[in-house]
Amino acid sequence: MGCGPREPALVNPGMSWVSPAPERPTPRATDAAAKWETMGEIAGLRRAGGVFVSRGHFAGRWKAEARVNASAEAPYATLVASSRFPGGALVVQMHRDPGSGSPGPIFAMLKRDAGFFPEGGDWEYVVTDSEGWIEDRGALPFCARCHAEAKADWVFPLPKDAK
Numbered sequence: 001m002g003c004g005p006r007e008p009a010l011v012n013p014g015m016s017w018v019s020p021a022p023e024r025p026t027p028r029a030t031d032a033a034a035k036w037e038t039m040g041e042i043a044g045l046r047r048a049g050g051v052f053v054s055r056g057h058f059a060g061r062w063k064a065e066a067r068v069n070a071s072a073e074a075p076y077a078t079l080v081a082s083s084r085f086p087g088g089a090l091v092v093q094m095h096r097d098p099g100s101g102s103p104g105p106i107f108a109m110l111k112r113d114a115g116f117f118p119e120g121g122d123w124e125y126v127v128t129d130s131e132g133w134i135e136d137r138g139a140l141p142f143c144a145r146c147h148a149e150a151k152a153d154w155v156f157p158l159p160k161d162a163k
């Protein structure tokens with residue numbers, strides 16, 4: 001005991017996996033955070049469309065681009081009101097500082113099995129910091145409430161002015 005490599009604390013008082021106050025995702029607690037297991041795949045995901053200013057997140061503070069896996073690519077590219085995403089579909093929105101270009105938070109939606117989160121379209125919502133450390137994930141009402149207004153299957157279309 002005490003001689004091994006330092007282990008991160010398993011529990012951090014005050015952090016909870018339950019959805020946070022609706023205003024903001026829970027800030028990362030250094031020791032309790034885990035890396036999002038999908039981070040390694042992100043570089044291999046395809047870009048969907050161009051770069052745009054995110055209006056939905058953080059009130060225009062960030063530039064953004066969306067990336068998709070193979071299951072999400074077609075429905076996202078051709079989004080109409082009747083579009084539905086299959087289980088396993090992944091859409092990731094990466095944010096960037098418009099001035100410095102440095103990476104910002106990552107927001108993702110991963111389609112789970114029917115019944116996972118019916119009020120949220122059965123998507124798992126994931127928030128990480130710029131390096132993929134999880135800030136919150138799961139059936140997050142904060143995300144779902146707004147995405148319920150989206151065009152199809154809780155997903156907004158790519159902004160038209162994306163370049």
Ligand code: HEC
Nearest residue numbers: 054055056057091093107108109125126142143146155156
């Ligand atoms: C106030 C409304 C609002 C909230 C809250 C919100 N989003 Fe979004 N989201 C949008 C809009 C609008 C877009 C379209 C692109 C843009 O403007 O950023 C979007 C785009 C996305 C996308 C790309 C797929 C798509 O729908 O186009 C993902 C992934 C995403 N949001 C995840 C999340 C996650 C995770 C949360 C919760 C932490 C969240 N969003 C909270 C409005 C919202």
